[in-house]
Amino acid sequence: YAWESQDRSWERIQEDESGRIRAVGADDPATRRQRRQALIPGIKRGIVRYAVLAIDASESMNDSDMKPSRGIAVLTICEQFVQEFFEQNPIAHLAIVATFRGSATQVAAIGSSPHALCSELSTMAEKASFRGEASLQNLLELSKAILDPVPPYGSKEV
Template identity: 40%
Template sequence: MMVVAKQVEAFIREFFDQNPLSQIGLVTIKDGLAHCLTDLGGSPESHIKALMGKLGCSGEASLQNALELVHEQLNQIPSYGHREVIILYSALSTCDPGDVMETIQKCKTDKIRCSVIGLSAELYICKYLCQETGGLYSVALDEAHLELILEHAPPPPAIAEFAIANLI
């Protein structure tokens, strides 16, 4: 987990260097539940501090619970904002309380782009999630490959094509 933490820390720092007005929120998936590690915010140091103190593996992962939590947070962003999720997923399955396909369609409808970086093996559900929402799917082969994938994580577009233009 320290390899992942180190690469995520570098990603957070680089993200805020390139996108100083953007916000990031961190969510963990453990024991079948999704927990909000940090709320959406623009302080890289607070995200890194929270990340370093709370990493660990336990129990089953629920992709649906994570997507529901993220959907709830990102749905509050106005239509001119960009809603994107980058999931680092190390589990070999997902143990969901309901229909994960329905949750994926909800993300697609609300224009939440989901990208997944697999840390163990390729999973059909993760690939399907990325295809449906317009995200990218990659499986990291080693630490150097993970670093390369995170360096090329999709940057936010200049403006969303579906955003409403207003003059104030």
């Protein structure tokens, strides 16, 4: 019969120390909320940014639709990016990786000196040796290897 399966919700009502009436038990909204919060992992934000700047140094960068060439234009913009990146993130760390000839090479080690990184970019611009094909997979694998030792309080970006 229907009355035998009655859940008797009035028996789960109790008065707390402040005089408020609340439901106690498995259906208690506060209990459900606490259980739900325990299942949701907390969001962690990195204090220090660790980033890898990826540059395409393949043969297609020799095209001169921009003067003097795409590659030189990209390296000039990368120098500006490095300066602005460290102005906005003074305690950040940045590495530079280039991809050409189907592989990836670390141009500059991870560091926090914009002058050292810009000098590496200037050296790369002076050589202007863009050749072969780009390899996104090798670039990402090298970036991962560079960012693997980053401490847990840092955020990783490519």
